[in-house]
Amino acid sequence: MKASLPARRACSLLLSLVLIAVGADAAPYLDLAPMVGHTTSTNTRIWVKASEAGTFSVRISTKPDLSDARTVRGPKLEAASGLMDHVVVGKLEPATRYYYAPLLDGKLAMLRPYPSFTTAPREGEPGRVRVAFTSCVGYNGYLATAGFADMSRTNFDLLLMLGDNHYANTNDPVVQRKFYFDQRDTSGWRGLSPRVPIYAIWDDHDYGPNNSDGSMPLKELSLRTFTEHWANPAYGEPDNPGVYHKFSRGNVDFFMLDVRYHRDPNGATNLAHKTHLGAKQLAWFKRELLASRAPIKVLAAGGEWQTFGTEDSWTPFAEERDEVFRFIEDSKISGVLLLSGDRHFTGAYQVRGKWLEVTSGPIGSGPAGVKKSAEAFLDLSATKGHFYSIYDLDTIASPPKVTLEIYRAGDGLVERRAFTWDEVTGVTKIKLLPPPVKDEKAKAAQTPGKP
Numbered sequence: 001m002k003a004s005l006p007a008r009r010a011c012s013l014l015l016s017l018v019l020i021a022v023g024a025d026a027a028p029y030l031d032l033a034p035m036v037g038h039t040t041s042t043n044t045r046i047w048v049k050a051s052e053a054g055t056f057s058v059r060i061s062t063k064p065d066l067s068d069a070r071t072v073r074g075p076k077l078e079a080a081s082g083l084m085d086h087v088v089v090g091k092l093e094p095a096t097r098y099y100y101a102p103l104l105d106g107k108l109a110m111l112r113p114y115p116s117f118t119t120a121p122r123e124g125e126p127g128r129v130r131v132a133f134t135s136c137v138g139y140n141g142y143l144a145t146a147g148f149a150d151m152s153r154t155n156f157d158l159l160l161m162l163g164d165n166h167y168a169n170t171n172d173p174v175v176q177r178k179f180y181f182d183q184r185d186t187s188g189w190r191g192l193s194p195r196v197p198i199y200a201i202w203d204d205h206d207y208g209p210n211n212s213d214g215s216m217p218l219k220e221l222s223l224r225t226f227t228e229h230w231a232n233p234a235y236g237e238p239d240n241p242g243v244y245h246k247f248s249r250g251n252v253d254f255f256m257l258d259v260r261y262h263r264d265p266n267g268a269t270n271l272a273h274k275t276h277l278g279a280k281q282l283a284w285f286k287r288e289l290l291a292s293r294a295p296i297k298v299l300a301a302g303g304e305w306q307t308f309g310t311e312d313s314w315t316p317f318a319e320e321r322d323e324v325f326r327f328i329e330d331s332k333i334s335g336v337l338l339l340s341g342d343r344h345f346t347g348a349y350q351v352r353g354k355w356l357e358v359t360s361g362p363i364g365s366g367p368a369g370v371k372k373s374a375e376a377f378l379d380l381s382a383t384k385g386h387f388y389s390i391y392d393l394d395t396i397a398s399p400p401k402v403t404l405e406i407y408r409a410g411d412g413l414v415e416r417r418a419f420t421w422d423e424v425t426g427v428t429k430i431k432l433l434p435p436p437v438k439d440e441k442a443k444a445a446q447t448p449g450k451p
Helices: 004-027 144-151 173-184 189-193 219-229 279-293 315-330 423-424 441-445
Strands: 035-039 042-050 054-061 069-077 084-089 095-105 117-118 128-134 157-162 198-200 247-248 252-256 297-301 336-340 346-353 355-358 376-379 387-394 399-408 412-419
Touching: 035 198, 042 069, 042 095, 054 084, 084 095, 128 252, 144 189, 173 189, 173 219, 252 279, 279 315, 279 412, 399 423, 412 423
Parallel strands: 128 157, 157 198, 252 297, 297 336, 336 355
Antiparallel strands: 035 042, 042 084, 054 069, 054 095, 069 084, 095 117, 128 387, 247 252, 346 355, 346 376, 387 399, 399 412
């Protein structure tokens, strides 16, 4: 039997509504909060992840309501890259606050209030830089959310993620993306990533399995996934892949190292020159250090620089580490600060009595037992909780002022120490903690009131 005209019209209308609904569902939306990446005095990088394929753009203005905003067209977000990418927004003014909103297929993907960030001061210009740094987010995203939420209420200019930025423990892109999304789909990260420039390097857990190195098969898959999720200024060099890069903030230079992609196995004993960085990265590192005119140079690596570290730090690569230190001394490079993560605790060392190192974290992982170091002057391993650190670097002062702040999620500032420039440069020796005790008899002898 033929349907009546009104019935056919009703069916047609229903079908139209279904198609409209399907089309609406297919329209892309932001799957995760946007993230501010590498930011200079004149440009920034904005990262997004969408729910569907679409064209990504950014509207940006100095006004909170985006009036008089301009639109910067970005890339097409495609399934092959996980529906994520970043756009470089140029023609910005130094030390200026900008408000922005992502657009997907030409439509605003956020409601007011729009997020904002501040561009860097002019490169080479003396000033004050507050740099936060941490590592080790934990196996589940919710573990680090309190730490990131605490960060979002703290005053700093940029954040360095020093590795173990997730714990997928594989180079499978599908699994790595899942762990990235779990960490970024938390309220703590969502409150932080849209407003402060974030830079990242990796360590073993977000590169591959525990203690993985350059011999890992298909390591290029990990590199591809890493580049999808971060908006760094560079990833190695054109002829040498990796996650290492350099950038400046005012007149502080940052050297972010890759200690996994070109690394020889920790236990290798049959190599003429066992390498941690690889020959090309090492040459780049020396060349860029020598070229730097910044009064403060921050050298960041996933594993510790100190002499008495674990087998997964610089310790198995002492020859190459000492080569770097000799180069710094022979070239009379001053103002060096060493940063590291990995250890699931926060502490500080005067390495070889000459260079300050701060290892920071965990921001989400559980605390780990720590091997005591004869170079340590600060050890918070007995203090439970989640930590991040801030270096307050003032290069207007002569000599520059260097102050370390350590924060525990939920408690705020727990340690603050201002260093003299002579301590920074190794002219003055810092009073170290008591040396590690080798046995119970010696421990008893060092304990007051004990025979």
